[in-house]
Amino acid sequence: MNTIPTFKLSRLRNIGWGHWDPIGITGPNGGWPEGAADEYDSYLLQAAAKLWNGQSNSDVADYLVEIETEHMGLSATPGLRERALTVTQELRSYVEGLRR
Numbered sequence: 001m002n003t004i005p006t007f008k009l010s011r012l013r014n015i016g017w018g019h020w021d022p023i024g025i026t027g028p029n030g031g032w033p034e035g036a037a038d039e040y041d042s043y044l045l046q047a048a049a050k051l052w053n054g055q056s057n058s059d060v061a062d063y064l065v066e067i068e069t070e071h072m073g074l075s076a077t078p079g080l081r082e083r084a085l086t087v088t089q090e091l092r093s094y095v096e097g098l099r100r
Contacts, residue, residue, distance in 0.1 A: 004049050005098050012044040015094065020087040022068040043067050047088065051095045060088045 025039055043064070050060050061084040068074050
């Protein structure tokens, strides 16, 4: 069995908010508005779990694109896929670090 570790939400948030903020809720200085810190937690936790369980970067990036365009109902914007891949690569680095 491939037990999923406890991911640090602060680390996932730093990755997600630094590279993937589809609805633009970060503050002007990159900070999180009061009460908004958990806005993307479930998506980032799911993405990290997918990586932990062996899904490819491409599959996880597809998941983030799907969240943004289908679940959130936002239009696909230029650079969407690249942003999703950047977040996925950062998440992969974090997740792989937990294996050591």
